[in-house]
Amino acid sequence: MAMLADVKKRTVRINGCVASAQAAKYADVDVIAAYPIRPYTATMMALAQMVANGELDAEYIVADSEHSQLSIAHGAASSGARVFTGSSGVGVQFAYELYSPISGSRMPVQMMIADRTLDPPGDFGSEHTDALSTRDMGWLMGWSCDAQEAFDNHLIAYRIGEDPRVLLPQMVCQDGFFVSHITGDVELPDTGQVKEFLPPYKHPYPLDPRHPVSHGPQIMPEQGPPLQLERARAMEESMAVIEEVHDEFAKIFGRRYDPWIEEFMTDDAEVVFFLQGAHAVTARYAIQHMRDRGLKVGMVRLRTIRPYPTDRVKDVLSKFKVVGVIETNMGIGGVSSGGVLYAEVVAALYESQKRPLVLSFMAGMGGEAIVLKEFYWMTEKMMDVQKRGKIEKRTHWVGFEE
Amino acid sequence: MSYTELTVWTRGIIMDKEGRDIVNSISASARLEGKYAQAMENYVDNPDRTNCPTRKYCRVSDGVIENALTYENEQPNIVVLVEGTMVKGWDYMRGMPPGGTLVINTHYTPEYMIRFVPGAERLAQLVCVDAAHLADHKWLYYRLGELGLDRLSTEGAAERNKSVAPDIAAPLIAAVVKTTGIVKMETIEPMIANKKAFEMALHELHVMSLNPVAV
Numbered sequence A: 001m002a003m004l005a006d007v008k009k010r011t012v013r014i015n016g017c018v019a020s021a022q023a024a025k026y027a028d029v030d031v032i033a034a035y036p037i038r039p040y041t042a043t044m045m046a047l048a049q050m051v052a053n054g055e056l057d058a059e060y061i062v063a064d065s066e067h068s069q070l071s072i073a074h075g076a077a078s079s080g081a082r083v084f085t086g087s088s089g090v091g092v093q094f095a096y097e098l099y100s101p102i103s104g105s106r107m108p109v110q111m112m113i114a115d116r117t118l119d120p121p122g123d124f125g126s127e128h129t130d131a132l133s134t135r136d137m138g139w140l141m142g143w144s145c146d147a148q149e150a151f152d153n154h155l156i157a158y159r160i161g162e163d164p165r166v167l168l169p170q171m172v173c174q175d176g177f178f179v180s181h182i183t184g185d186v187e188l189p190d191t192g193q194v195k196e197f198l199p200p201y202k203h204p205y206p207l208d209p210r211h212p213v214s215h216g217p218q219i220m221p222e223q224g225p226p227l228q229l230e231r232a233r234a235m236e237e238s239m240a241v242i243e244e245v246h247d248e249f250a251k252i253f254g255r256r257y258d259p260w261i262e263e264f265m266t267d268d269a270e271v272v273f274f275l276q277g278a279h280a281v282t283a284r285y286a287i288q289h290m291r292d293r294g295l296k297v298g299m300v301r302l303r304t305i306r307p308y309p310t311d312r313v314k315d316v317l318s319k320f321k322v323v324g325v326i327e328t329n330m331g332i333g334g335v336s337s338g339g340v341l342y343a344e345v346v347a348a349l350y351e352s353q354k355r356p357l358v359l360s361f362m363a364g365m366g367g368e369a370i371v372l373k374e375f376y377w378m379t380e381k382m383m384d385v386q387k388r389g390k391i392e393k394r395t396h397w398v399g400f401e402e
Numbered sequence B: 001m002s003y004t005e006l007t008v009w010t011r012g013i014i015m016d017k018e019g020r021d022i023v024n025s026i027s028a029s030a031r032l033e034g035k036y037a038q039a040m041e042n043y044v045d046n047p048d049r050t051n052c053p054t055r056k057y058c059r060v061s062d063g064v065i066e067n068a069l070t071y072e073n074e075q076p077n078i079v080v081l082v083e084g085t086m087v088k089g090w091d092y093m094r095g096m097p098p099g100g101t102l103v104i105n106t107h108y109t110p111e112y113m114i115r116f117v118p119g120a121e122r123l124a125q126l127v128c129v130d131a132a133h134l135a136d137h138k139w140l141y142y143r144l145g146e147l148g149l150d151r152l153s154t155e156g157a158a159e160r161n162k163s164v165a166p167d168i169a170a171p172l173i174a175a176v177v178k179t180t181g182i183v184k185m186e187t188i189e190p191m192i193a194n195k196k197a198f199e200m201a202l203h204e205l206h207v208m209s210l211n212p213v214a215v
Helices: A004-010 A016-026 A041-052 A066-078 A089-094 A096-104 A147-161 A191-197 A221-253 A279-292 A310-317 A341-349 A372-388 B016-032 B110-116 B144-150 B169-180 B185-191 B195-203
Strands: A011-014 A031-034 A059-062 A083-087 A110-114 A140-144 A170-174 A184-187 A261-264 A271-275 A297-302 A304-306 A322-326 A357-362 A395-397 B003-011 B036-041 B053-061 B078-081 B100-105 B123-129 B206-209
Touching: A011 A016, A016 A041, A016 A110, A016 A147, A016 A170, A016 A184, A031 A041, A031 A066, A041 A059, A041 A083, A041 A110, A066 A083, A066 A089, A066 A096, A083 A089, A089 A096, A096 A221, A110 A147, A140 A147, A140 A221, A147 A170, A147 A184, A147 A191, A147 A221, A191 A221, A261 A279, A261 A310, A271 A279, A271 A341, A271 A372, A279 A297, A279 A372, A297 A310, A310 A341, A322 A341, A322 A372, A341 A357, A357 A372, B003 B016, B016 B036, B016 B053, B016 B169, B016 B185, B078 B169, B100 B169, B110 B123, B110 B206, B123 B169, B169 B185, B169 B195
Parallel strands: A031 A059, A031 A083, A083 A110, A110 A170, A140 A170, A271 A297, A271 A322, A322 A357, A357 A395, B003 B078, B078 B100, B100 B123
Antiparallel strands: A011 A184, A140 A304, A261 A297, B003 B053, B036 B053, B123 B206
């Protein structure tokens, strides 16, 4: 364990975007495929400076669109490079065609997502819809809630994705502004620690003229199912690897994250929030204030949504009376007519013997900050449901109701 | 509990670093003093465009800052105008509680400038400092040889000059710290690159004391 003084010396105050760029530098990436879109732009600018200053030896390619950006990432990964790319909002959507081919060819490309609301109306704020709309494309996916966690998640994700048992691409997501543009203390590791944790990447079958192989050939329909099954299995089997890697991360870096969920003040909680990302920061304060008033409220924060920890979510949430899902995403016309997270929660709980009542809160839409009094309002709604023992209104748009 | 919000209004690109230096150095000093502090740029103003108004925020508190994720300072106690003509045209006084401080970079006196300030009755003091003169500022417009170098958008903090407050930010920081005591002089002084302008400003502030009233 490093001495406290050493740790202090290495602690820098940077925002989430710069933390991601630092993580890519520590991961010693070979190829960076960039195309500007806010808020991700700050990451590509920081990386450009590192390459220009000679701090990072990498091919820095500025693409002509996000579609090309991901195509470059795919090609570079196929030749065996460790690749870093990223985007936000509509940029994530413009590259959509590439997500399935990249995971289908089992290329552990890493993509940093700094969430941004989709158009309309051209809003910079964070909504998780951009990344979540690609959630079933075979990419590992999870959210960080501050700059330190963003830094750590990048290293963790490379290690998981590049594991020969997994070989899947990763979306390492952070909220635009709330994480990407707010500074926090980030402890930068020793390069020795990172070398120990993240060995150089070696793809088993890279494109190499000296050892010819085929990638992504046209196939017959009957050859499709085994490929799809393999990709699905890789995702399923990654769960054991994810736990292993988090253990190892804690051993080397001294910071332990539960790979799947963070529980906050849930021991005797009756009603809990279920959410992803940065709003957890305000939720923690809100919960502490409500605890002072004697309310039995807590929070469950999902850290990894792909692969989805179905059994863990079921076991954890079955302890409570009411769960309020804070969506920060759009699922128009979906199961709850609110966001998509509700469906994931309710499906996980279906097999439980003790199902809590589940509400969907449309809050933080368009990247609006969810303030303390909105958490109090949502708690009141949950406690009302607890008292009545049934749900009269499944989805609430916070700020639009009494 | 003491909680202070500082909002800096500046001009995109050409004076953006000045604004950033003010909020960053004050927040860093507050943290050194064991307080909780946060500095950030207005998310919607960026990426900045040449000359467009951009805002920078700083929050200093004795306790944990619970509204850390809110985009803007809703109740600025201190407002700084990095460029004097910004005194007209924007409601930079919006939300200021009675007893606030306004600092302007100008060669005019507070007696002259106060007529342009919207909602001046909330001010406890209006501070004018001729920061451009004190820092011997050569306006970037005329530094043609360097113009290309300095015209970088701030998204990603692409800064060529790594020093803190080498130019007009130094006298403005001196004005804020001396008239509000938001941080201690001895904490912030070592961070400032342009020490000469910083020291001179301490003696050349034009402060107009006012009796603030609630609006």
